[in-house]
Amino acid sequence: MDSITTAASVIAAGLAVGLGAIGPGIGQGSAAQGAVEGIARQPEAEGKIRGTLLLSFAFMESLTIYGLVVALVLLFANPFAG
């Protein structure tokens, strides 16, 4: 792998993880805030709130995982490496 491809892959990996984590991070923070407030107001609905939070977090975190996988593929199984 030549040096330009290596440098571009490393930069792209960093951008993929960094930019891909911004949106899910903000979303998870606000979702967790809402869930904790909801549990504090209605402790009897704790199970349902946690279940819904689990589902929404699983979908939100998959966006982070996409970026992570792209970064790891670029770093360890680069298809552009000659």
Place this chain on the structure above:
Amino acid sequence: MEPLLASSPVTPANHSRKGDSVLCASNEASERLKLSGDLESPEISSVDQCSEYVSLQLRIFRINLAITAFAVLASILFVDINAAISLLLGACSGIIYFRLLAKSIGSIGKSSSSVGKVQLIIPAALVLVVAKVPELHLLPALVGFLLYKPSLIIQFLLEPSAQKKSA
């Protein structure tokens, strides 16, 4: 002067739980049910809510196992054995990831105020292992890892019918 209550109110001190299923173990729930004779007490309600969360995890786990078994059998029949092994490895990683995520969500508001990031080690380790072992394929492993999403969608679609049955 404190008011006399039939049962102690639900306070954070009463809930010394740190995780989800570990803290909501069935023997603990049964002990609480035995100790308290009042069926309307807040403790029992809290135990019910906790067991509801655990049962949701168990339902998703069962659906995930069924989808994984179907996908592995289909890949053995229609692709090859290496792809099936990769798919199975990815599916196991997905189950572990989902378990860690559920545990992290179960501890929100009790022992931590944010979701942990420990579970993100799992897909990273999966990609690293698949990249290092030449017999494994990357694409089936990633598809297997994401097999928890169909199980979530199925559970989400089945949930209103389950609520109607219980009502």
